[in-house]
Amino acid sequence: MSGETFFTMLGRQLAGDIARLPHAARERVSEAGRVGRAVNVSDLRELARRRLPPAVFDYVDGAAWDEVTARRNESDLRELTLRPRVLAGATDVDLSTEVLGQRVAVPLLGAPTGLTGLVHHEGEIGIARAIHGAGGVYVLSSAASRTLEEVAAASPGPRWFQLYVGRDRGLVKALLQRARAAGYTALVVTVDVARPGARERDHRNGFTVPPRVTARTVLDGVRRPRWTANFLRRPRILSEGLLSSVAADGDAGSLAELIGRQFDPSLSWHDIAWLQEHWDGPLLLKGVLRADDARQAAGLGIHGVIVSNHGGRQLDHGPSTIRALPEIVDAAGAELEVYMDGGIRRGVDVIRALALGARACLAGRALVYGLGAGGQAGADRAVQILIDELRLAMTLLGCPSIGELDSSWLTAAAPTETRTAWST
Numbered sequence: 040m041s042g043e044t045f046f047t048m049l050g051r052q053l054a055g056d057i058a059r060l061p062h063a064a065r066e067r068v069s070e071a072g073r074v075g076r077a078v079n080v081s082d083l084r085e086l087a088r089r090r091l092p093p094a095v096f097d098y099v100d101g102a103a104w105d106e107v108t109a110r111r112n113e114s115d116l117r118e119l120t121l122r123p124r125v126l127a128g129a130t131d132v133d134l135s136t137e138v139l140g141q142r143v144a145v146p147l148l149g150a151p152t153g154l155t156g157l158v159h160h161e162g163e164i165g166i167a168r169a170i171h172g173a174g175g176v177y178v179l180s181s182a183a184s185r186t187l188e189e190v191a192a193a194s195p196g197p198r199w200f201q202l203y204v205g206r207d208r209g210l211v212k213a214l215l216q217r218a219r220a221a222g223y224t225a226l227v228v229t230v231d232v233a234r235p236g237a238r239e240r241d242h243r244n245g246f247t248v249p250p251r252v253t254a255r256t257v258l259d260g261v262r263r264p265r266w267t268a269n270f271l272r273r274p275r276i277l278s279e280g281l282l283s284s285v286a287a288d289g290d291a292g293s294l295a296e297l298i299g300r301q302f303d304p305s306l307s308w309h310d311i312a313w314l315q316e317h318w319d320g321p322l323l324l325k326g327v328l329r330a331d332d333a334r335q336a337a338g339l340g341i342h343g344v345i346v347s348n349h350g351g352r353q354l355d356h357g358p359s360t361i362r363a364l365p366e367i368v369d370a371a372g373a374e375l376e377v378y379m380d381g382g383i384r385r386g387v388d389v390i391r392a393l394a395l396g397a398r399a400c401l402a403g404r405a406l407v408y409g410l411g412a413g414g415q416a417g418a419d420r421a422v423q424i425l426i427d428e429l430r431l432a433m434t435l436l437g438c439p440s441i442g443e444l445d446s447s448w449l450t451a452a453a454p455t456e457t458r459t460a461w462s463t
Contacts, residue, residue, distance in 0.1 A: 070412075070414050070416045070417065073086065073412070080421060083408040083412045086413070087099070087410075092256070092267075099407050101238050101240035104239060104356070108351035108356060111358070111359035111382075112350070112381040115382070119391045119449050121432070121436055129434050129437050129439040136398060138176060139321045139376065145173050145175045145426055148177070148378070149167065149169070149177040149178060149402065150402055151180035151201035151403075152404075153182030155180075158407055158411045159410050159414045159417075163179055166410055167179070168193070168419075169419045172419065176198070177198050177199070178198070185275070187217050199227050200226055202226060212317055219319070225323060227323045227324075228322065228324055230311075233304040311324070323344060323345055323378070324343075326345070326348070326353075327344040327367060328347075329366075343378060344375055344376075345377075345379070346360045346377065346397070347380035350380075350404060359381065360380060361391060361395065368395065369396075380401035380403065384405055386424075386425050390432055394445055394448045395449070405425065406422065
């Protein structure tokens with residue numbers, strides 16, 4: 040290439056860059072542009088950490104006590120090695136699956152996450168739209184920042200409703216009636232919150248709901264002007280429905296304490312039978328980690344179980360969900376649909392769970408990191424990353440359909456790496 044040709048080419052490139060500069064500058068500072076540069080969920084987490092006040096980020100990111108279980112959810116997934124097949128001709132990968140009799144495009148569900156409006160005013164609506172845009176199912180938390188009706192109207196894709204069974208069964212019945220009227224097709228009952236877990240990051244940060252104005256929170260707000268402006272203009276903490284539920288408990292104590300008192304430590308299998316009488320659709324239990332509990336659920340005619348440890352936010356030092364999954368799949372047999380929640384940060388994590396028998400996976404923190412990084416645009420990016428990684432990994436694995444995944448596609452890591460995590 041001659042010198043003249045090179046400099047001509049360089050000049051055209053510089054002229055083009057200069058012409059695009061205003062658009063590039065606007066794109067760089069926009070939420071969509073910022074999250075669009077995120078390569079993986081870890082990048083979105085870092086963006087959320089920089090954007091959110093420390094107390095809000097730690098509420099999302101933290102877990103109970105020493106956070107051992109939360110770390111195990113991720114590390115135990117990584118210790119399962121993929122075994123690719125070559126010359127498989129996996130040109131078009133089929134990611135669709137069937138959940139509770141409904142065909143969905145991807146094996147990914149939006150996990151129920153509470154108080155999401157603290158992260159961004161779009162909250163659950165932003166995450167629901169992201170999941171529905173990819174063809175998945177959204178599970179709305181009963182501790183959400185948006186009402187059942189708001190989410191249903193704003194994102195009319197397939198939706199399930201997650202329920203904490205409170206002491207006031209009249210309020211529980213009212214929530215079930217609203218969920219049914221708003222078109223939620225399945226009920227997910229969380230069974231691992233007899234009491235709220237001890238989340239030490241929240242204690243250290245003095246995290247309260249609603250946030251208490253102190254010199255520290257004011258300083259944090261000044262350091263995070265974008266989040267502060269968003270929160271002051273459009274504060275979203277708890278839905279009106281949840282506020283009215285806890286209001287019946289009186290006005291003494293913090294809102295968090297009022298919510299905590301709604302949890303019922305006496306909850307038992309008899310209460311699950313009561314719920315079956317008052318809900319005429321499919322019912323799943325979220326928080327199952329033992330085979331005998333799965334068998335008990337099957338005996339009651341429950342439709343499915345979600346293997347979950349609440350993201351490590353309840354009982355610490357318990358098993359990771361991927362480690363608990365195989366025995367629950369074996370116990371469930373053909374009587375229960377089994378799902379897994381916990382530690383999903385990569386598309387390959389979904390492959391690992393499906394290969395061990397899960398029908399689909401729930402993602403919670405990964406999507407909230409995206410929301411914190413850039414609202415719905417960030418949630419969209421988180422879902423896109425996970426699905427793109429899943430599709431690429433399936434192609435490289437040589438597996439044309441998630442329906443073909445089983446344990447033959449996996450092996451444990453080297454014995455020295457897995458002795459602690461997988462030995463019994």
